[in-house]
Structures are given as C-alpha cells and as structure tokens.
Amino acid sequence: MSHSDDNKPYEYAVHHSEEEGKKARKRIWLIFWVLLAITTVEVMLGIFWKEIGISWFLVKMTFIVLTIFKAFYIVAEYMHLKHEKTGLKNTIIVPFVLLALYLIYHVITEGQYSADFDRFFY
Amino acid sequence: MSNAISVDKKEAWGGGGKSPFGASYGKLMMWFFLMSDALSFTGFLAAYGFYRHYYGALWPSAENVFTHFPFMHGDHPLLYVALMTFILIMSSVTMVLAVEAGHRMNKKGVTLWMGLTLIGGAIFLGSQAWEWAHFIHGSELGAIELGRGSFTLPNGTVELTKGIIARWSDESKQALLLPWKEAGEYIQVTGAQMQEMVANGHEIHGANLTHNEYGHPLFGDFFFFITGFHGTHVFSGVVLNFVVFVNILMGTYEKRGHYEMVEKVGLYWHFVDLVWVFVFTFFYLV
Numbered sequence: 001m002s003h004s005d006d007n008k009p010y011e012y013a014v015h016h017s018e019e020e021g022k023k024a025r026k027r028i029w030l031i032f033w034v035l036l037a038i039t040t041v042e043v044m045l046g047i048f049w050k051e052i053g054i055s056w057f058l059v060k061m062t063f064i065v066l067t068i069f070k071a072f073y074i075v076a077e078y079m080h081l082k083h084e085k086t087g088l089k090n091t092i093i094v095p096f097v098l099l100a101l102y103l104i105y106h107v108i109t110e111g112q113y114s115a116d117f118d119r120f121f122y
Numbered sequence: 123m124s125n126a127i128s129v130d131k132k133e134a135w136g137g138g139g140k141s142p143f144g145a146s147y148g149k150l151m152m153w154f155f156l157m158s159d160a161l162s163f164t165g166f167l168a169a170y171g172f173y174r175h176y177y178g179a180l181w182p183s184a185e186n187v188f189t190h191f192p193f194m195h196g197d198h199p200l201l202y203v204a205l206m207t208f209i210l211i212m213s214s215v216t217m218v219l220a221v222e223a224g225h226r227m228n229k230k231g232v233t234l235w236m237g238l239t240l241i242g243g244a245i246f247l248g249s250q251a252w253e254w255a256h257f258i259h260g261s262e263l264g265a266i267e268l269g270r271g272s273f274t275l276p277n278g279t280v281e282l283t284k285g286i287i288a289r290w291s292d293e294s295k296q297a298l299l300l301p302w303k304e305a306g307e308y309i310q311v312t313g314a315q316m317q318e319m320v321a322n323g324h325e326i327h328g329a330n331l332t333h334n335e336y337g338h339p340l341f342g343d344f345f346f347f348i349t350g351f352h353g354t355h356v357f358s359g360v361v362l363n364f365v366v367f368v369n370i371l372m373g374t375y376e377k378r379g380h381y382e383m384v385e386k387v388g389l390y391w392h393f394v395d396l397v398w399v400f401v402f403t404f405f406y407l408v
Contacts, residue, residue, distance in 0.1 A: 012146035013380030016225045024222050039211065043204040046185065046407050047160045060408050067403040071396055078218045087398045088143035088150070092157050099161050103168040111172055 031077045038066050136333045148264065148281025151168050151314060152360025152386050156393045159355075162385050163397050170344045179301050180286065182337030184406045190256050206249045214395040221388045224381025229370065232381060235369045239391065243360040250353050257345065262320045269322035276304050287326075287337050288319065301337065323352065327396055346407045348405065359394050 001101055016024065042063060045052075049059045076082035141147065174181050176364065185199040192202075216238040223231030268283040275281060291297040293309060298316050299308040311319060328331050329342040364385050373380045 001246055012141060012144065012149070013382045014385075015227065015380070017350050018226060021222060021226045028215060028218050028222065032211070033209050036208070039204065039207055040402070042407060043200055046200050057395075063403050063407045067399055070399050074214065074392055074396050074399065077215055079396075080390055084145065085143045088145060088153070091143070092153050096157050096160055096164075100164045101238065103164055107168045107172045114176055 027077065031073050034073060035070055038070050042066055129170045144171060146382060148386050149199055149382070149389070154388065159393070160397070163348075163351075163400065166344075166398060170348065172406065173340050173344070177338050177340070179303060180338045182334070182341050187257065187336045187341075188253065188406065192252065200406060202249070202253065203402060206246060206253075207402050209246050209249070210395050210398050213239045213246070214243060214392055217237050217388045217391045221381070221385050224375070224384045227376070227381070229373070229376055232370050232375075232384060233367075235307040236363065236370055236384065240360060240363050240367060243356060243363065243391075246258055247353065247356055247360065250349065250356075254346075254349075257342075258328050258330065260326075263290050263295075264325050266320055266323045267326050267333065268319055269324070271322055273300065275302055275309070283319070285339075287334065288323070289296075289336075320388050345405070348401060352394070355394050355397065359387075359391050362390060 045059055045062060049056070081092065141150075143150065145153075188203060189199050190202065191198040214234045220232050220235035220239060227342055227400060266288045268286045268288055271283045272280050273283050284300060288298040288300050288311070291299050296312060298311045300311060302309050328335055329339075329345075331341055331343055331346065331401050334342040340358055347381045369375060369383065370381075375383060
C-alpha cells in the first residue's frame, strides 16, 4: 500500500539483468564449495588429528581460524556486506569486533583469576 | 501505519531525504538487530568457554556424547552434526539463490529456491529434536554419579567425589573410569573400591538440567541453552520464511516491483547459519 502511494520507483531495491545474474550465481556456487571444503576439513581434522600427530592446541587454533574464514565468506558474500557502503560495513563490524574482544578479554582474565584462586585456597 | 508511510517517503531520516548508506530502513534495522543478536551469542559462547576450561577434566568431550547416527549402529562421532551443518549451509545457498532470482524479478525462481530453503530449515529443526532426544535419553550403559567421599590421586592430591561422574570402562561393568587422567589415561577403579563407589553413588542415564551422564551437569545446561536458543532462531526463521513464501505465491512482491523482503529475511537466515558455524566449532569441535 505504502509503495503504490509513491510515484517514484522504490530506489533502494537491487535489480540486475540475466547476464549479471549468471555471474552472481557462479559466485554463489563457488562460495558454497569453499564453505563445504572448510567444513569437511574441520570434521576430518576432528576425527583424525591423533593419527596425524599434531598437538591439540594447534588443532584448536586451526578450527578457530577456519571458522573465522567461513564466517567471513557468509557475511561478506551471502549477506552481501562486502558490497555495501563503507559506512554501513563499519557500523556493523566495528562495534561487534570491539565488544567481542572485550568479552574474550574477560574470559581470559577472569579464567586466570579463578585458576589462581583455586590454587591458593583449596 | 503513518510511521511506515513517512519512512517510505524518506521523511523519517532527515538529511536531504536520502537514506543513510544507500540502504532501505528495513535492511538497516535488520543489520542492527543481527549485530546485537550476534553479541548475545558471543556472550553465551564466552561463558561456555570459561566454564569448560574451569572444570577441565570433568567436562565431557562432545565427540564422546554425540556419537549416534539414524539407522546406523556403533560410534560415529561428529558425523550427524556434520550433516546438520551441511544442511544448514545448503539452505543458506538456496536462500541466496532466491535473493538472486528476486533481483531478476523471476517469480518462478524465487518460489523454487525459497521453498527449498523452507525444507532445509525444517530438516534442520527435526535433526535438532532427534539429537536432543538422544542426549536426554542417554546410553544403555549409563554412568555412576559418585556420592560423598574422597579419592586420592596417584600424585597425592585428595579430590572430593560428590557429584563426580564415573563412566564404565566397558559393558561388563568391571571397572569405573574416574575423570582424572594419569599419563593420558583415565584412572581406573576396580574390585572392592569400585563396589563401594557404586553403593555410595547412584546410576544415571542421559541428561537433564541437574544431572548429566557424560560429565559435568553444566555441559547439559549450556547444551540445552545455546542449541535451544539457536533452535528458537531457526524456528522463527522458518516462520518468517513461510510468511514471505506465501507472499511470493500471492504475487505481493511482483506487484510491489521488487523482492527486497526476500533479501531482509535472507539476512536473518544467513545469520542463523553463521551462528551455527560458531556453535559447531566451539561446542562440537573444540
């Protein structure tokens, strides 16, 4: 209803041609294979890491790095954030990253405190 | 209603009647909501990480808990969760294809891909229900939750046993495994000492909010809370997708001249997938 009141076409909706659509679909499927490959590597590493003979710490770090890669592809391409204006990108990414780092900082410092507390009092 | 109209005429923004960042009101608000929701999930996973490391050896390893696969016997650690992850990623792909078809105003394409996204979401929810049922029901063998008492570790430290979960080493129930390790192996208790532990403790099967066959009860609480909160998001996502799907069929967006609504619910759906990527890593893998 509200749109038919407007005589101008809705200016923020994205449209593209058949030709551009073909390109976009190719990109979507490429990202899909990347995400699938990363997930497969993660599961295989989870099952076989003892046989490969690397430390659990290294495996853990690999998981976290691969997860952040996956998150990047989903947010940047599927959620299209990479192609939004810089202002919008920063408005979403900067507060999140700052507050997430703040939470991680607390997990580490409070965890250290709890470990020390247990060592001295029990 | 009056508010919606003034927003569409770009009167609500100020600043020359242009929307900030060249994105519509609905899309921007969806992004802000998702950013705050992402912080909620970050908080949950941070709390999980804290307790997981705090309880160390008493914490169960997810690969020993989720070993079942439908219609298959034996141990298949991680396999079913991996399948669930694949289904959710797949439904994210069909969603982004629906958005792409919407950009070409291809009603048939949007209908097809949106329908597949709905199916993917429904399968994921069903899988989660199945996984919850298995966790709540527990294993045939069960475990012993130890009663009051103490146990001296080989290195001389004395540990209180109240509430500690001891698992059977195998189906013959000849030895209990205590959750402390010596040279990488769990400490085994047999004979009279084991019998005393069994008599003092009680047998438990499965998990609820206060008991957990596989280890510390907080593991169960975090499992129910985090996957439950995520499952609620998946459920509301499926409902939103269904509403949009009905609108696609009725030609609402065709008349409107654009499929931006698909893009907005698409953002939410990708976010649900994104959260699962992190839950998968921090709950099941690490």
